[in-house]
C-alpha cells in the first residue's frame with residue numbers, strides 16, 4: 001500500500017509547510033521534493049509551470065505516495081484544479097494565500113505578499129471576492145525575485161527587495177500581512193521588524209490540518225507508533 005506523503009515546492013520554501021505538517025502528523029513518512037533547478041516558479045507562464053509540475057508529480061507517484069502536498073502557492077493557485085482532473089486517483093492538498101484567515105479575523109488593512117504568478121492568478125481574485133468584507137482593504141503586492149533571493153540565501157538582495165517593495169506600505173496602517181509564498185516565513189522576522197504592529201499570517205497550519213483531515217477521512221493515517229522518516233530529493237539541472 002502507498003504509505004508516504006509527498007511534499008514539493010520550487011525549493012526550500014515548502015519546508016515551512018512540511019514542518020507544520022510534521023508537528024501534527026509526526027508518525028507519517030514523507031518525501032520532500034525541492035525542485036530547485038526550476039526555481040523560481042513565480043514568473044513562469046501557466047503552460048510552462050504545469051509541465052514542470054507534472055514532472056514532479058510523476059516522480060512522486062513513482063515513489064508510491066498516498067497524498068501530495070503542493071507546498072507552493074504559485075503551483076497551487078495555477079495548477080491544482082487541472083491536476084485534480086488529470087490525476088483523479090491522487091489526493092492533492094494545496095497551499096494558497098491565507099486571505100480568508102485575514103478576513104475572518106476582521107483585519108481592516110491586509111497586505112498580501114506573493115509571487116507575481118500567485119498575485120495575478122484567478123484564484124487569488126476569487127479568494128478576495130469570496131472573503132473580503134466592505135470595511136476591509138486588501139493590498140496585493142507581487143514580490144518579483146524575493147523567493148529566489150531567499151532560495152539562494154542572498155541576504156543583501158533580500159534586504160534590498162524588502163526595502164523596495166514594502167517601504168511604501170509602512171505608513172498605511174497595515175494590521176495583517178499574508179505571507180502568500182511558502183518561502184516568506186523564512187524571513188518573517190525581518191518583515192515583522194518593518195511592520196511591528198501587524199499580524200503575520202501564513203497558510204501552513206491550515207494545510208497541516210487539512211492533510212490530517214483528508215487522511216483520516218480516507219482511512220489512510222499511518223498508525224505506527226515511532227517517528228516517521230523524511231526522504232529529501234533535490235532536482236538538478238539536466
Ligand code: DGL
Pocket residue numbers: 009010013014039040041042043071072073074075115118147148180181182183
Ligand atoms: N514557494 C513558492 C510559493 O509559495 C514559489 C516561489 C517561486 O519559486 O517563485 O509560491
